[in-house]
Amino acid sequence: MPDLSGTHGLIVGVANKRSISWAIAQAAAAAGARLALTYPSERLEENVRELAATLDNPLVLPCDVGNDQQIADLAAAVDAEFGGLDFCVHGASFAPADALKSPFVETSRESFRIALDISTYSLVGLTRAVVPLMEKRGGGSILTLTYLGSDRVFTNYNVMGVAKAALESSVRYLASDLGPKNIRVNAISAGAIRTLAASGISGFSSILQVYRDKAPLRRGVDQKEVADAAIFLLSQDSRAITGEVMMVDAGFHVIGGV
Numbered sequence: 441m442p443d444l445s446g447t448h449g450l451i452v453g454v455a456n457k458r459s460i461s462w463a464i465a466q467a468a469a470a471a472g473a474r475l476a477l478t479y480p481s482e483r484l485e486e487n488v489r490e491l492a493a494t495l496d497n498p499l500v501l502p503c504d505v506g507n508d509q510q511i512a513d514l515a516a517a518v519d520a521e522f523g524g525l526d527f528c529v530h531g532a533s534f535a536p537a538d539a540l541k542s543p544f545v546e547t548s549r550e551s552f553r554i555a556l557d558i559s560t561y562s563l564v565g566l567t568r569a570v571v572p573l574m575e576k577r578g579g580g581s582i583l584t585l586t587y588l589g590s591d592r593v594f595t596n597y598n599v600m601g602v603a604k605a606a607l608e609s610s611v612r613y614l615a616s617d618l619g620p621k622n623i624r625v626n627a628i629s630a631g632a633i634r635t636l637a638a639s640g641i642s643g644f645s646s647i648l649q650v651y652r653d654k655a656p657l658r659r660g661v662d663q664k665e666v667a668d669a670a671i672f673l674l675s676q677d678s679r680a681i682t683g684e685v686m687m688v689d690a691g692f693h694v695i696g697g698v
């Protein structure tokens with residue numbers, strides 16, 4: 441396993457024990473990193489604190505990624521405690537429920553705005569806030585989570601697909617901006633996994649079944665498998681990789697049709 445000992449990481453996107461970001465947090469801690477975790481609202485604070493309590497000396501801080509002040513306060517608090525930052529995981533996404541069950545053509549301006557703000561712009565805002573912390577370490581690694589719905593149509597994924605397309609493009613622009621500072625920006629495109637976010641997508645079970653039927657490995661993936669790939673991208677083992685969308689999906693993306 442890649443070594444993260446002596447590093448500090450910020451992980452945004454833990455809601456509960458099924459969260460992909462929580463699997464990444466556990467793997468990063470096991471690889472030796474000290475972590476800061478965030479919660480977006482009081483409703484989720486207790487969940488995140490309970491999970492964080494199983495880690496070694498974590499920081500737990502509020503951050504609604506739709507709020508610039510909270511992002512700035514988060515970066516300041518992390519800097520005050522860690523004196524810089526080596527990696528950051530962006531695992532936040534949200535779209536209003538109505539946008540994930542009606543035909544895409546029905547997407548309202550407001551649902552579109554919210555989905556792109558919380559799921560996409562937040563990567564830009566968060567990245568900008570952590571750049572000065574990473575500069576103190578001579579570089580860093582930023583990782584976000586995306587889905588193949590950016591490129592292909594999955595029933596009811598709708599505006600999240602549009603948000604993920606913009607997210608993947610943002611990864612490339614950020615990688616270009618920040619490469620000269622030795623800050624890398626990558627994404628993992630994970631296969632479908634049953635999580636809180638996924639439960640908002642009507643008919644999600646049938647997407648899971650398609651992976652079992654069609655993916656080259658004839659199965660889906662789990663959080664731990666995504667986390668193992670994430671640790672590689674967060675570590676120095678991937679030091680020459682930036683602007684990349686790595687597929688961790690049992691090979692599903694190579695399948696054309698029947």
Ligand code: NAD
Nearest residue numbers: 453454455459460480504505532533585632633635636637
């Ligand atoms: P999840 O529900 O556990 O994680 C989504 C997180 O976004 C939650 O922690 C939630 O609190 C957070 N969030 C929502 N609004 C926020 C806000 N305003 N501020 C801060 N945080 C906010 O579900 P997950 O499946 O682990 O999702 C993590 C990421 O992985 C998402 O970007 C998702 O799109 C992506 N992804 C998921 C799958 C899947 O099948 N589950 C597949 C590929 C990619």
